[in-house]
Amino acid sequence: MSGKGLPAPFDSLVVATRNGHKLREFGEAMQGVHLDPLPEEVALPPEDGETFAENALVKARTAATAAGRPALADDSGIEAAALGGLPGVRSARYAGEDATDQANLDKLIGALAGEDDRRVAYVCALALVTPDGSEWVVEGRCEGELVDVPRGSGGFGYDPAFVPSEGDGVRTMAELTPDEKHAISHRGVAIAALQNLLEGEGR
Secondary structure: OOOOOOOOOOOOEEOOOOHHHHHHHHHHOOOEEEEEEOOOOOOOOOOOOOOHHHHHHHHHHHHHHHHHHOOOEEEEEEHHHHHHOOOOHHHHHHHOOOOOOOHHHHHHHHOOOOOOOEEEEEEEEEEEOOOOOOOEEEEEEEEEEEEEOOOOOOOOOHHEEEOOOOOOOOOOOOOOOHHHHHHHOOOHHHHHHHHHHHHOOOO
């Protein structure tokens, strides 16, 4: 996935996030696209939607209106099969509203302690909105398993304990190189889907 961008006129976007980790991953996966972070003065709406797509859309709409430019936003998280899909849309706040990545990861590992079913899936809904109201939404998934002991220093969020099914079955997301991660990650899959959708429309 690394090196793939988006066709014109979407080669310059504002990204509706202040998460430096996400912005870096977008930049690595969308080379050739100029990405600007959301201006500090723009307030994002609360992420209280029931789906990833709802949350991504409301953020992209807000950013596009405020910046007067095409805006990209994502909402992503992790779903554990043994927990009925939790933490899902609350992944970033699983251990509390101001929870750290480590606190969220520790809570999920604890919730799955003793469970035979270790299946998890990363999900990313990606929304692209233009100031004139045009909207596109795609979703990417990455299946895997959660390990008990986190490994690796790359990535963020739940990456140190997420072993993707499409990888070698041993390394966690946090142990993969950026190129390896973008090729199979939920965000990388969503970016590729968005690019294919726009190219199919002749943009």
